[in-house]
Amino acid sequence: IHESHFLNSLSSLSVDAETLQKQIDELSSFSDSPAPSVTRILYSEKDVLSRRYIKNLMEASGLSVREDAIGNIFGRWTGSEPELAPVSTGSHTDAIPYSGKYDGVVGVLGAIEAINVLKRSSFKPKRSLDVIMFTSEEPTRFGIGCLGSRLLAGSKELAQQLEKTVDGQNVSFFYAAKSAGYMNVEKLSTVFLEKGSYSAFVELHIEQGPILEEEATSIGIVTAIAAPASIKVDFEGTGGHAGAVLMPKRNDAGLAAAELALAVEKHVLESGSIDTVGTVGILELHPGAINSIPSKSHLEIDTRDIDEERRNSVIDKIYESALSISKRRGVKLSEYKIVNQDPPALSDELIIKAAESASQELELTYKKMISRAYHDALFMARVSPMGMIFIPCYKGYSHKPEEFATIDHIADGVKVLALTLAKLSLS
Ligand code: GLV
Ligand code: MN
Ligand code: MN
Ligand code: MN
Numbered sequence: 001i002h003e004s005h006f007l008n009s010l011s012s013l014s015v016d017a018e019t020l021q022k023q024i025d026e027l028s029s030f031s032d033s034p035a036p037s038v039t040r041i042l043y044s045e046k047d048v049l050s051r052r053y054i055k056n057l058m059e060a061s062g063l064s065v066r067e068d069a070i071g072n073i074f075g076r077w078t079g080s081e082p083e084l085a086p087v088s089t090g091s092h093t094d095a096i097p098y099s100g101k102y103d104g105v106v107g108v109l110g111a112i113e114a115i116n117v118l119k120r121s122s123f124k125p126k127r128s129l130d131v132i133m134f135t136s137e138e139p140t141r142f143g144i145g146c147l148g149s150r151l152l153a154g155s156k157e158l159a160q161q162l163e164k165t166v167d168g169q170n171v172s173f174f175y176a177a178k179s180a181g182y183m184n185v186e187k188l189s190t191v192f193l194e195k196g197s198y199s200a201f202v203e204l205h206i207e208q209g210p211i212l213e214e215e216a217t218s219i220g221i222v223t224a225i226a227a228p229a230s231i232k233v234d235f236e237g238t239g240g241h242a243g244a245v246l247m248p249k250r251n252d253a254g255l256a257a258a259e260l261a262l263a264v265e266k267h268v269l270e271s272g273s274i275d276t277v278g279t280v281g282i283l284e285l286h287p288g289a290i291n292s293i294p295s296k297s298h299l300e301i302d303t304r305d306i307d308e309e310r311r312n313s314v315i316d317k318i319y320e321s322a323l324s325i326s327k328r329r330g331v332k333l334s335e336y337k338i339v340n341q342d343p344p345a346l347s348d349e350l351i352i353k354a355a356e357s358a359s360q361e362l363e364l365t366y367k368k369m370i371s372r373a374y375h376d377a378l379f380m381a382r383v384s385p386m387g388m389i390f391i392p393c394y395k396g397y398s399h400k401p402e403e404f405a406t407i408d409h410i411a412d413g414v415k416v417l418a419l420t421l422a423k424l425s426l427s
Helices: 003-008 017-028 045-060 105-120 147-152 156-162 173-179 253-269 308-329 349-361 376-380 407-426
Strands: 038-040 064-067 073-077 087-092 095-099 129-134 200-206 219-225 227-236 277-286 296-305 332-341 366-371 386-391
Touching: 017 045, 017 105, 017 407, 038 045, 045 064, 045 073, 045 105, 045 129, 073 105, 087 105, 087 376, 087 407, 105 129, 105 200, 105 407, 129 147, 147 156, 147 376, 200 349, 200 376, 200 407, 219 349, 219 376, 219 407, 227 253, 227 308, 253 277, 253 296, 253 308, 296 308, 308 332, 349 366, 349 386, 349 407, 366 386, 376 386, 386 407
Parallel strands: 087 129, 087 200, 200 386, 219 366
Antiparallel strands: 038 095, 064 073, 073 129, 219 386, 227 296, 227 332, 277 296
16 A cells, blocks of 8 residues: 555544553553552563563564563564664653653553554555564663663663662662563673664653643654753761760761752752753662661762753762762762763654654644653664654653543554654655
């Protein structure tokens, strides 16, 4: 079937919204926290269940399934010209503690449904189409965001790092992966994709911000993804008895952490741009007893910007503050580690155009926008032209249980994704 014929039969692009909603709900039941929250951590039992669920759906849709050494899952619909670089789509199904059921999931289940939509409309791909479920987009377990896509994109640095990475319980990355059934995990370099492996990568995702809903716009077409960075900091003091040690004698590691958290906010606010953000999402005190002065503190800092240099200058200032706080308070800065400091990524013009004309042909309102959240697309951009399709979500809520997107908005996103993939497959 030729493109013109396919484009003429647009009205036959029908999403099975009921089944898709059922799948989203079913997947959300694989969770280590009570509904409506979702907690699904890399290589946990629930993560393994979710992987099996996705592989089954891929197979039911007639895709041939492959898993790499760390569990990135690929479902392929072979095109009529399989020697051409395929087009890919996908997202993640891991979920941070006490989050919602749409982040990532919409881009995996929605991608499989986009394939079903195209199959039902008798579309025949020229370039093969790959649906990808990425391993651990969230940094929860090993502190590394976009672990799967980062490694796919060929990060040798990450491969080296993973050889000695452990989680908060001192379980090694390799051990955890093997427990989940990935016995070849040590062959990390087999995961790398060569540049040009795909002719395009498109990720469907909830916006995780309020703009589309506020403006009653159906589709967001992402032009760029902001640059994320994360930092781990440890302070050490001498601790002691909360009653007996007088204030002038103290070097409280907890107060050093508190001060640094406020310094992060200050440096971010002073950047001069609303696009600079910073968050201290982890702040731990040791020994964590009400009547003991904290002898150790641990912070994890997330900071992002669409302007990489401005973000980097915030990182420099955070470091200066950590040093001066430690000096002034007589605590030791025992660790200051930049875990990742990634550049932003730009979407590919041709993919933006394809998503725009798909939206127009489907008579859906759309706007171009940046992504402030990061996504696997940030790393796929290193090996493939990249694009993203956003759909509205309730009040922009995400990373919390109240996260919600209507099935109508999801279905619109799936249609735009399906048509965009179809165009890219034929190009
Ligand atoms: C992804 O979950 C992010 O933190 O942007
Ligand atoms: Mn997320
Ligand atoms: Mn996500
Ligand atoms: Mn640490």
